[in-house]
Amino acid sequence: MxxxxxxxxxxxxxxxxxxxxxxxxxxxxxxxxxxxxxxxxxxxxxxxxxxxxxxxxxxxxxxxxxxxxxxxxQPEPLLEIKQWLAFFESYWDKKLFALKEFVESDSDKGF
The missing domain is CATH 1.10.10.10 (Winged helix-like DNA-binding domain superfamily/Winged helix DNA-binding domain)
Structure with missing residues (x-):
């Protein structure tokens, strides 16, 4: 059905x-x-x-x-939102990792 x-x-x-x-x-x-x-x-x-x-x-x-x-x-339909947001989590993880590496590389140079 x-x-x-x-x-x-x-x-x-x-x-x-x-x-x-x-x-x-x-x-x-x-x-x-x-x-x-x-x-x-x-x-x-x-x-x-x-x-x-x-x-x-x-x-x-x-x-x-x-x-x-x-x-x-009825929380079950909220899974669709969770799945949609999960797609973007990897994007933010990559951006935050790049920022962390940038900040750490600058601190190594004495900035």
Whole structure:
């Protein structure tokens, strides 16, 4: 069975600082929208819109408990970001190694 196409990609979803804060908040516990909204200086409607972007990207899940909807982090899609960043780690490792060698070679010359 094919996975349903997500409406937002992960990179687009985490581009917004409010959504990144939401992910951090939900990393520790499942929360209701009322609890989440109390942690932000924006309206509950705005929080709900951000949560729907995260839902569409597969970064959070929701479940109804009575009249309340609870949200929970789904960290698995974040692996795509980790893999993308890992590609650039070797670039930075090479650059930092070159800088280290440059600094050490200058210190050998008495600079």
């Amino acid at each position: 094919a996975k349903q196409a997500l409406k937002h990609d992960i990179f687009q979803a985490i581009a917004d600082p409010t959504r990144r804060r939401l992910l951090t908040l939900l990393a520790n516990e499942e929360m209701s929208i009322a609890s989440i909204a109390g942690c932000f200086p924006i309206t509950r409607t705005a929080v709900n819109k951000h949560l729907h972007v995260l839902l569409d990207a597969g970064l959070v899940s929701s479940k109804k408990l009575g009249r309340e909807t609870r949200y929970k982090l």
